[in-house]
Amino acid sequence: MNNIKEGCMKPKLLNFESESTEIYPVEKFPSKTLEKAVEVFSSLPGVGKKTALRYVLHLLKEDSGTIENFSEVLQNLSNNIQHCKNCFNISDNPVCEVCANPKREQEVICVVQDIRDVLAIESTMQYKGVYHVLGGLISPIDSVGPNDIKINELIHRLQTSNINEVIMALSTTMEGDTTNFYLFKKIKDFPVKITTLARGVAFGDELEYTDEITLARSITNRVPYENTLAR
Ligand SMILES: [Zn+2]
Numbered sequence: 001m002n003n004i005k006e007g008c009m010k011p012k013l014l015n016f017e018s019e020s021t022e023i024y025p026v027e028k029f030p031s032k033t034l035e036k037a038v039e040v041f042s043s044l045p046g047v048g049k050k051t052a053l054r055y056v057l058h059l060l061k062e063d064s065g066t067i068e069n070f071s072e073v074l075q076n077l078s079n080n081i082q083h084c085k086n087c088f089n090i091s092d093n094p095v096c097e098v099c100a101n102p103k104r105e106q107e108v109i110c111v112v113q114d115i116r117d118v119l120a121i122e123s124t125m126q127y128k129g130v131y132h133v134l135g136g137l138i139s140p141i142d143s144v145g146p147n148d149i150k151i152n153e154l155i156h157r158l159q160t161s162n163i164n165e166v167i168m169a170l171s172t173t174m175e176g177d178t179t180n181f182y183l184f185k186k187i188k189d190f191p192v193k194i195t196t197l198a199r200g201v202a203f204g205d206e207l208e209y210t211d212e213i214t215l216a217r218s219i220t221n222r223v224p225y226e227n228t229l230a231r
Contacts (some may be wrong), residue, residue: 041171088133088150091113098122098130105129107164110219111154111183113137113171121169129167133159137175138182146182152178154183158190165193167222184225195222 029035041052059067059120081091084096087109091097098104098118108129112118113136121127134149146152157163168183170176184194198221 004076083133087131088135088153089118089131103128107162108167109154109157109163109165112169115174117169119217120212121219124145124212124219126216129165134170134179138179139168139175140204149179151183151186155186158187159190163190163192165195167219168196168225169192169219180225184229194225196225196228198223211215 004010012015029038037056038049038052041047042049044052059070059180081090082092082094084099086093086099088094089096090096093100099106105128109132109194110121110127110129111132111134113134115133118133121131132150132154134151134154136144136149138144138149139144154166154218163174166183166187168180170180180196187194187227195217197218
């Protein structure tokens with residue numbers, strides 16, 4: 001109650017936050033607009049209804065400029081973000097900054113699951129090639145097959161560009177290994193070196209959670225993929 005200013009126009013909303021949910025159960029909102037906002041926020045991963053409500057009430061307490069800024073940023077996400085037409089990295093332009101950079105080795109492609117892996121590898125500052133973002137991994141259990149991710153687009157790049165090396169930098173999970181093996185079968189007849197990360201990355205590791213030094217060493221000391229098949 002002590003955070004309610006006298007004369008505040010929304011005492012009930014603030015009450016809602018500071019009092020227990022027994023007064024207003026989370027399921028029963030005093031406003032449809034509030035309810036809709038909570039519903040949208042709680043659709044985010046890891047955000048339950050109570051946290052969503054806390055976010056919305058926090059925004060309500062901010063000045064209108066803050067909410068407008070949020071709304072503009074979200075609108076821009078929808079309108080301005082696109083996928084690079086070469087590598088499917090997220091970009092503000094048709095070709096991403098990595099692909100457009102003449103200092104990057106365009107003949108070396110690092111294949112990753114998603115944008116978070118690009119960010120993890122870029123943060124090591126050890127990799128000078130370009131990327132290919134698959135947008136997922138083959139996972140029969142989730143009904144994700146080879147045609148649901150950007151494998152054909154990678155093969156098209158191998159057919160149409162001068163590529164020397166493909167580094168398969170997928171997570172060492174069952175889905176990662178399945179995708180690696182499928183990719184290897186698809187590209188092994190191209191005149192390219194096929195390598196994979198050195199096994200500093202333990203089995204079951206997600207690339208994005210690997211520390212920078214381990215990841216940097218794994219990418220620098222990458223090994224021919226075929227060697228890993230002989231295990
Ligand atoms: Zn790109």
